[in-house]
Amino acid sequence: MKFLTLLCLFGSFFSFSIAKLHAQAEILKEMIEATTPLYGGSSCQSGNVTFDTSELISKGILNILTPKLAIATSKKKERANCILVVPLSIPAGKSLVIKSFEENGVASSVSRKGSARLTSSIFFGTGSEQVLKSEFKGRFSKDILMTAQNVALSTVCGQSAQSIFFRLQKSALAQNASAKLSTTSIKLELVDCKE
Numbered sequence: 001m002k003f004l005t006l007l008c009l010f011g012s013f014f015s016f017s018i019a020k021l022h023a024q025a026e027i028l029k030e031m032i033e034a035t036t037p038l039y040g041g042s043s044c045q046s047g048n049v050t051f052d053t054s055e056l057i058s059k060g061i062l063n064i065l066t067p068k069l070a071i072a073t074s075k076k077k078e079r080a081n082c083i084l085v086v087p088l089s090i091p092a093g094k095s096l097v098i099k100s101f102e103e104n105g106v107a108s109s110v111s112r113k114g115s116a117r118l119t120s121s122i123f124f125g126t127g128s129e130q131v132l133k134s135e136f137k138g139r140f141s142k143d144i145l146m147t148a149q150n151v152a153l154s155t156v157c158g159q160s161a162q163s164i165f166f167r168l169q170k171s172a173l174a175q176n177a178s179a180k181l182s183t184t185s186i187k188l189e190l191v192d193c194k195e
Contacts, residue, residue: 033089043080060190068182081171098151099187105144109177116179157193
């Protein structure tokens with residue numbers, strides 16, 4: 001009798017698990033898909049991009065975390081840059097909007113002739129871009145936080161699924177100074193197309 005009870009309980013649990021997995025699979029069909037990023041520029045290290053999907057199912061948000069970009073120089077003016085291209089697939093009837101864009105970094109110089117400029121920009125395809133920029137001159141020691149919330153950039157809605165390229169460009173220019181852009185956080189939100 002106990003064996004039959006356990007068997008029934010196991011069967012019920014197994015059926016529930018299968019149903020739950022099927023439901024999650026159906027949900028994931030309606031989510032953003034990101035594939036292997038492409039890298040360019042003088043200071044890009046491939047393989048260091050992280051896709052945080054913890055809010056993907058509950059809120060439709062994909063968080064892209066990118067690697068740091070660092071530069072240190074004496075008297076000579078030096079530049080470091082990184083270009084990142086992320087192929088994304090968007091389900092039919094959906095559009096991607098940029099919910100937030102955040103860049104952290106540090107810059108310092110002990111020389112009166114020191115200078116540093118840090119720039120980060122994002123855009124979809126060849127459309128308009130959102131730019132974050134910080135610039136310092138003389139002696140300085142700065143912790144940098146550049147942010148943009150509810151950025152007015154989005155993809156075009158389509159009746160069928162579409163593939164797009166999301167681009168990030170980071171650059172640091174320094175003379176008699178050191179400058180670093182650390183982890184970039186970009187939150188992309190999947191929304192329903194408006195009628």
